[in-house]
Amino acid sequence: MNPPTPSDSKATKFPVSVKGVLINDHRILLLKNERDEWELPGGKLELHEEPTDCLAREILEETGISVRITRPLRSYVYWVADVVPVLIVPFICECENFDSLRISNEHKEIATFDLSELDTIRLPMGYRTTISDAIANT
Template sequence: MKEVSRKIIDVTCALIIDDKRQLLATQRSSIMSLPLKWELPGGKMEPYEKPEQCLIREIKEELNIEIEITKSLAPNIHDYPFISIKLIPFICKCVSGEIELREHADFKWLNTSELLDLDWADADIPILNNYLKYLNAI
């Protein structure tokens, strides 16, 4: 029997780094898919958007902050039982605003030693591992 391939949804995510080199983690709300899992904030690309445009828009909508993208990292394709996503990560810094949770339950600033201690959404884990490898290489 031939397996039907599913459409892959392009999703951007931000590794937002503060002045102390901590990374912002956001916790999905209890009513979202993957309830209460931790994730890198971001969202689905619209058909007309470039990944960078999408990420800047999504972070403003979800967290009410303005970001500046400083570097892109390798994307990760992940198959959840209900959806397949291509997660497109960017390292960013906050340039203005105060975090206001509009969709998420919580947020934390984490040191690199704490990054893998949370219950992350599965698609984010390879992104975090790549980020840690990147930090060790610079």
């Protein structure tokens, strides 16, 4: 049986964003987006792309660092501006250090934060929960 074509499918577009949790020496890597929110690095999954390949590519593009993806975390739906649903698929990642960070044109800022500082920044609750899950799983 052939897979359904877009014309006979009832599904609507539902973006998937693959995100990475990178923690070194009690510091986490975050990027500031166009909504002035801090977020985990990563990006949209392309058709026929493996989630881990997407994540490694996106993190390299956004930060200039190479990562090793170790394990998935719990996925969830995030509503961008309470309008667009996006499936967030997070993974725990490892990198040697944050010494060679660079920012891409996709974000306003790049920074590392001590884990104790997360309550002082504008970080969506889904990312907070994901970071807590990552800490509990390491």
